[in-house]
Amino acid sequence: MLLSLKGNTPHAILALADGTVYIGNSIGAAGSTVGEVVFNTAMTGYQEILTDPSYCQQIVTLTYPHIGNYGVNAEDVEAEKIHAAGLIIKDLPLLASNFRMSMTLTEYLVKENTVAIAGIDTRQLTRLLRTKGAQNGCILALAQGEAVSQAAIDKAIAAAKGAPNMAGLDLAKVVSVKQTYEWTQTEWKLGAGYGVQITPKFHVVAYDFGVKKNILRMLAERGARITVVPAQTPAADVLKLKPDGIFLSNGPGDPEPCDYAITATRELIETGIPVFGICLGHQIMALASGATTFKMQSSHHGANHPVKDLDNGRVSITSQNHGFAVDNKNLPANLRATHVSLFDGTLQGLARTDKPAFCFQGHPEASPGPHDISYLFDRFTALMEQHKNA
Numbered sequence: 001m002l003l004s005l006k007g008n009t010p011h012a013i014l015a016l017a018d019g020t021v022y023i024g025n026s027i028g029a030a031g032s033t034v035g036e037v038v039f040n041t042a043m044t045g046y047q048e049i050l051t052d053p054s055y056c057q058q059i060v061t062l063t064y065p066h067i068g069n070y071g072v073n074a075e076d077v078e079a080e081k082i083h084a085a086g087l088i089i090k091d092l093p094l095l096a097s098n099f100r101m102s103m104t105l106t107e108y109l110v111k112e113n114t115v116a117i118a119g120i121d122t123r124q125l126t127r128l129l130r131t132k133g134a135q136n137g138c139i140l141a142l143a144q145g146e147a148v149s150q151a152a153i154d155k156a157i158a159a160a161k162g163a164p165n166m167a168g169l170d171l172a173k174v175v176s177v178k179q180t181y182e183w184t185q186t187e188w189k190l191g192a193g194y195g196v197q198i199t200p201k202f203h204v205v206a207y208d209f210g211v212k213k214n215i216l217r218m219l220a221e222r223g224a225r226i227t228v229v230p231a232q233t234p235a236a237d238v239l240k241l242k243p244d245g246i247f248l249s250n251g252p253g254d255p256e257p258c259d260y261a262i263t264a265t266r267e268l269i270e271t272g273i274p275v276f277g278i279c280l281g282h283q284i285m286a287l288a289s290g291a292t293t294f295k296m297q298s299s300h301h302g303a304n305h306p307v308k309d310l311d312n313g314r315v316s317i318t319s320q321n322h323g324f325a326v327d328n329k330n331l332p333a334n335l336r337a338t339h340v341s342l343f344d345g346t347l348q349g350l351a352r353t354d355k356p357a358f359c360f361q362g363h364p365e366a367s368p369g370p371h372d373i374s375y376l377f378d379r380f381t382a383l384m385e386q387h388k389n390a
């Protein structure tokens, strides 16, 4: 058990681009940060959320009121570092305890140089974001003992107003790996931890647009040897690796400016090699097939989103993290809608009618969240099996 907060905590200011200001306590690094403020309704999994590269340039508000209770550990990471631009919470519990814990949330945020604020009415903030739509914001964490001044508030509002808009931003190539690497780690099991894939049945080439580790673990668990390639790898280089399947990862930013990935995906789908895309990968596959995407008024971030499989009526509770979506009106003839959100009717899954390629808007890898829709990984391995045997 570790004490989360030591002594008097410094003040912090959260300002939104519309001029709304909240005052709270700094629970991370000192300094300031800007980004698009989004809310996530997952009750657990703050470490996975903070390290998810798809949150690059986004400040995450967690709607669950107590965050930090179980500290952080060395294993529950989706990338090597925190990618979220900042964290907003209601309450940091005084004590943190878990059998796997290695440090408190505050120690982790300071170590990772991440600015975070507690003591915010996250319920009110969430209602504001839901009603008004996406807002840029700034967290300004003051030094120990520094009083909240009007000058500091004005500085935070100006920084929030000056933050870049998410629409039009290509962040996939920013967070992507620079060098190709091999991945063999499998899923985490209680008592054993992570395993290693030593008898692979398929070779998957995975595009890293900001890939979450648990996607790679779930592919490896199902028999894949994985070569992870940088976001801007041309299709010809992928084909030289002789893949049995191609994976398009999740990632931050707007899919539309990722022209390099859209072109490569179009060429790769044409070869007839099975292709599977998740989140940004889903949006890129849609764009490569002739569909269009748009910025949502109210984005999806949580671990409790019901999604219906249109082929069999089955409803899955899913993990979600997206601010853009594929337009379900005017889908091209070679795309079929396979899944739909029961929250707002937005498109959640697509399959090509002419090629073994399909994609999903939510997160079948969970991390955090439920595993209801992990059957999509099995669908991908079944396609690779068929393709190998053809």
Ligand SMILES: NC(=O)CC[C@H](N)C(=O)O
Residues within 6 Å of the ligand: 054, 249, 250, 251, 252, 253, 254, 255, 278, 279, 280, 281, 321, 322, 323, 324, 325
């Ligand atoms: N998690 C993701 O891959 C997000 C995709 C995209 N950046 C969006 O916000 O819609």
